[in-house]
Amino acid sequence: MIELKIKTIEEFQNEGTSPEILFWVGCAGSFDDRAKRITKAFVKILNSANISFGVLGKDESCTGDPAKRAGNEFLFQMQAMSNIEILNSFDIKTIVTTCPHCFNTLKNEYPDLGGSYEVYHHTQFINKLLDDNRFSIEGGSYKGKKITYHDPCFLGRANNEYNAPRNLIKKIDAELSELKRCKSKALCCGAGGAQMFKESEKGEKEINIERAEEIKNNSAKIVATGCPFCNTMLTDGTKSFENEDKVEVMDIAELIVKAKDL
């Protein structure tokens, strides 16, 4: 296994340098076993493209998104202000994150509180690397395979980013097979608005099951997404699928790593 090259912003500072970007790992990316694999996949891409990036490590803390969506504006703003203090003390200009919730909060809700940064979702940043000829994806092991894509609400509807992830699926030469409800009409996985952390209210079925049924009706056997929470919800929702119905839920970063065998 190739050793990942990871440095904290603090280490950069001690060397008297600063990285090109801050990789905001997020809570899921730091602690959730499934999401950690996404974090590693993205770092492999960054390493392979020789991007100088730093992480905050123990200086990183929750953006406050789940608290804000639960209604706890106090806790959100306390998190936001202390995060902003740290980000500004390191003079951070550009942030890339693999979590659309962190992405949305950092991009849209931090500026009013004194934290203005250029914020990218990792799929956007990888596209930028492609455009700047700093990274290349040509074909690979997914060539001709059908892949479907689940739009995370906080990347899609919330921030109108529908193309960046789709473009990357095209780049690995896979055939994109859209779900019936996609792009601005995409169905939520059920985790947003702090639902990830609670039982759902009484109803007829779980939202991730509703989405999983839609996935079952799609001929693709790989579901790509760009959010650690969507990933968890869809993995749970589709785990009962048997035999030829079995699907694999993958982050776009993981697809690229596998396609390129990084």
Add this chain to the structure above:
Amino acid sequence: MQYIPNIIFSALLISSLAFFIRNLKRLRRNINLGKGKTDPITNKPQRWKNMARIALGQSKMVSRPIAGLLHIIVYLGFIIINIELIEIVIDGVFGTHRIFSSIGFLYGVLIGLFEIFAVLVLIAVIIFWTRRNIVKIKRFFENKMVGWPKLDADLILYFEIILMSLFLLMNATDVEFQMMNNGNIVSGLIFPFFEGFSDQTLYYLERSFWWLHIIGILIFLNYLYYSKHLHIILAFPNTFYGSISNSGKLNNMKTVTNEVNIMMGKAVEPETNEDIKFGVSDVTDLSWLQILNAYSCTECGRCTSVCPANITGKKLSPRKIMMETRDRVEEFGKNIDRNGSFIEDNKKLLGEYISKEELWACTSCNACVEECPISINPLSIIMDMRRNLIMEESSAPVELNNMMNNIENNGAPWPYNQQDRLNWNE
């Protein structure tokens, strides 16, 4: 004696306009009951564009092509046919008959256009009625859509059927107009059905249809305030004032910023100790924009039909949130009308109208916001009510309290140590 019709007409016109203006004032008063904060209204050019595109241009209606096309027909018909009102009002006040008919060819073009649209509107409205009452499209039915909301929706369609029919009949029985043979494209086809009638009978028929038509319009005008049909006016301001930032952005509460700054030692506590209330529990906590949203809602249910919580059988329905808000604001307003100022009625929007169960079912996915054809934001009310539940009532589901405790203590929603943030690489 010969002036009696003119006097009756003028009196009707003035009194119905006066009643309409009275209700508009009440509407304005009720909207301004909302004392909650809104973001400043910036970037007016963008807002005018949004209004032109979304309200005037109906851009979001067509995302559902059948309903969208039918709606555009009714909308265009409404605007175009109402041009004829200018002539009807002048004729009514001054006792003239088709005052503009002397302009000749152009008059024929206009009336012809009105008649064609009248037929198109009739067809569209009948299809609308069929969708509601025969096909029974799912989104028109939910718990809240019984009683008045159901009747209201049907009444609007009956009104339109009657008004369009009267318009065509009044033209068809107007012998003078039929003899001119200028613009009677549709009514000319109806005219033969009245062949055996004497000129005298036709005259009385024409007068009856003419009067019923204008009285119908004046009633419809004053029906608006009590109906979801109010959207024909409010869609315009509502799309103008609708959000122009990414829909993912949830406003940062300024009052909280001040408090947090004080706590972090960045600001000094102000001398005046006003009671600050966080979030929304009743009418006056809402912003004027949220109340405008509620009055603009046409109850089409597109929001509810795409809500993931609603689709999976949860109680939450974004449309119901808007309808309950309007109902409560109306009740609040009537209370003021009755008593001079609001007398406590031991009811709240949060609790009596909208339940916690509904609020906690929301995933904040923005599907309802995206779907609304006139830029209503049900999510903003849901979030403001959650804020009230959490920051005023301390009433959160246990798991959410755990999540928030974890964030507060460990900087993550799960009970992991912040010091271990870099362990993902192990």
